[in-house]
Amino acid sequence: MSTPPPPPRGASSRAPPPPRAAGPRAGTVIAFLTPFFLPFVLFYLVPVGYALWQSFRVVRRAGGQYGTSYTTFGGFDQYTQVFQNSEFWNSIGRIGLFGIVQVPVMLFVALVMALLLDTPLLKLKAFFRITAFMPYAVPGVIAAIMWSYLYSPQLSPVVDLFQRIGLHPDFLGPGAVLWSAANVSTWLWTGYNMLIMYSALQSIPQELYEAAKIDGATNWTIAWRIKVPIIAPSIVLTTVFSIIGTLQLYAEPAVLRQISSNISSTFTPNMLAYAVASGNNYQQAAAISVVIAVITFVLSFGFMRLTSKKAGL
Numbered sequence: 001m002s003t004p005p006p007p008p009r010g011a012s013s014r015a016p017p018p019p020r021a022a023g024p025r026a027g028t029v030i031a032f033l034t035p036f037f038l039p040f041v042l043f044y045l046v047p048v049g050y051a052l053w054q055s056f057r058v059v060r061r062a063g064g065q066y067g068t069s070y071t072t073f074g075g076f077d078q079y080t081q082v083f084q085n086s087e088f089w090n091s092i093g094r095i096g097l098f099g100i101v102q103v104p105v106m107l108f109v110a111l112v113m114a115l116l117l118d119t120p121l122l123k124l125k126a127f128f129r130i131t132a133f134m135p136y137a138v139p140g141v142i143a144a145i146m147w148s149y150l151y152s153p154q155l156s157p158v159v160d161l162f163q164r165i166g167l168h169p170d171f172l173g174p175g176a177v178l179w180s181a182a183n184v185s186t187w188l189w190t191g192y193n194m195l196i197m198y199s200a201l202q203s204i205p206q207e208l209y210e211a212a213k214i215d216g217a218t219n220w221t222i223a224w225r226i227k228v229p230i231i232a233p234s235i236v237l238t239t240v241f242s243i244i245g246t247l248q249l250y251a252e253p254a255v256l257r258q259i260s261s262n263i264s265s266t267f268t269p270n271m272l273a274y275a276v277a278s279g280n281n282y283q284q285a286a287a288i289s290v291v292i293a294v295i296t297f298v299l300s301f302g303f304m305r306l307t308s309k310k311a312g313l
Contacts, residue, residue: 048293054286055079071283078287087266088288092295094178095268099246102182107238110190114197114231115223129198133191140188144255147184152259172260181252189245193238200234201227236307240300247296250274 058074082088113132117125135143150156151171162169171180204227212222228235250270257263266272269292277285 051286051289054283055290057283059281059283074283078283079291081284082287082291088269088272088291091266091269091272095246095249098178098182098249099243101179102186103239103242103246106186106190107193107235107242109186110193110238111197111228111235113190113194114201115227117194117198118201118227119219119223121219129195133195135187136189136192138188140184140251141255143188144181144184144252147180147187148256148259151180151256172256172262174262177253177256177260177262181249181256184252184256185245185249189242193242196238197231197234200231204230232307236304240304243300243303244296247292247299 055078057071058077059069061069150158153159249268253263253267265275273285273288
């Protein structure tokens, strides 16, 4: 019986190890992802899918006035009613005006605060940072209740102070109540947006500032010509968050509605959806919610595309 030829010089005589099974590794990945995906599917995808399904159904009645009602597929009937609803378009216009004014003001104040916190001339930075961020820790409903106390003509020390000097502001009047709600939102979210911008400023190398100062740049020039362009992505991010939050506005006007007759139950799109759902018209409320979600997606995604093109990304 002939013996096999010896292996070539330099080659290993040992057989290559068998391929490692992928089962345990895949199982580990699934085990780590399950705590995220399970709640995501149950509490996000399933409700969204259910709302979308409900928005295509309508309520029919059989047997006359005293017959039974049932739900069936209605196509785009609910969406047709939404687009023909004047209260829906009024709420969209009102919230659009709210966002056009409130969002730029809030983000500008947040940017100025972040730049001030980043300057070496400011003392007690930790104190001012915590103070600016503290309103974000207050729940929106509690903040609206606090500000409603300051807006109320019968209770507010601020209104009383204005009246003592001959001014009679009406923070809950028909022309001011929208901006009173905007003031509450600005007070709540400015510190949150400021912290995002400030975190981006902290990632800028200090050597860049030193080189700019050697070239004769002032603190103002460094702030607006170096810092702001570098943290532009964080400004875009906070703007997208603000657009989404604006279309979700509910708590502030809903609380102020308790003390002001100038806020109706359809003041914002979310309030309209809630009012329709309270009347047991869940299919119509689902259609309103889907339209709000689509508008939110179009505005936020469109803003991101627009800013990406301008930045050359």
